[in-house]
Amino acid sequence: MNINQIKYFVSVVELGSFSKAAQSQFLTVQGMSKAISDLEREVKTPLLVRKARGVAPTAFGLIFFEQARLVLDTFQELEELSASHNQAIASENPLTIIVSSPTFLSAKRAARCLEQYFKKQLGLETFVSFGSSATCYKALADGTVNAMVVFGTIEAEHLSSTFIGKVPVGAMVLKNHPLAKQAETTLSEVMSYPLGLSLAFEGFNTSLEEDFRKRNLPTDFIRMQPRLKDTLSFFKNKGVTLVPYIPAIGDLLPKSVVLPFNEPDVPTVPLYLAHSKQHEDENYLKLRNLVAPKLSE
DSSP, X not given: OOHHHHHHHHHHHXXXXXXXXXXXXXXXXXXXXXXXXXXXXXHTSOOEEEOSSSEEEOHHHHHHHHHHHHHHHHHHHHHHHHHHHHHHHHSSSOEEEEEEOOOOTTHHHHHHHHHHHHHHHHOOOEEEEEEOHHHHHHHHHHTSOSEEEEESOOOOTTEEEEEEEEEEEEXXXXXXXXXXXXXXXXXXXXXXXXXXXXTTOHHHHHHHHHHHHHTTOOOOOEEEOSOHHHHHHHHHTTOEEEEEOOGGGOOSSTTEEEEEBOOSSOOEEEXXXXXXXXXXXXXXXXXXXXXXXXXXX
């Protein structure tokens, strides 16, 4: 199985036709059909139902498509991250920012919006990427980025951080989850389902656990490995995961929704801007002076 097979399969499902998919991928129809047949042979089960007019995914094909879409999005983000890094190297004195956040569907759009905003406000060529906590800390330590944005606490002696605000927490569920029909939810409602947190984002988790302890609520969250298979399995068992609630960034996962909490005191996590004490520079100071007052108002 290779990334091209994944790309072709996603294209066929989204367009509902071998011919349209082949055209979009600059292949012959025969080439597209062979690629899908090879993929089905590898997974040892049919993924598509051939109809008189087009094709449709089988039951397993639909499940496979959901995961394939995420894999493809992640692969494209890796390509874009590499391209952005190379552009940053080629640019003279750019501002580089990494955000500690799980991969999500609209990450590319969010990064471009942030880049345009900071370029306009600071007059600096700006490059924004996303990564796990470990990836972010390493990037700062290596000096490959000027700044890191973190949801939750920061525990690293080699970093200096500035508190820039608080972000409300929301509950993410699949759209077929019983809670998904509601416009908002409560802590008591979500705690009747499995509650999960990703092991890749310990700062966020630590802050959330502190919030729950202050409310005298249990903190026996299910700690999920940052693997797509585990995440989807958790959600399909009616799991709920707690995430920063930022409607502007759009959907985080396919067929998911993030519900705000209807609480007198909505759960929140702190938001920090951090940099390496060894690599503080003028670009970071400009960013801090711009962002801190605006986000803490």
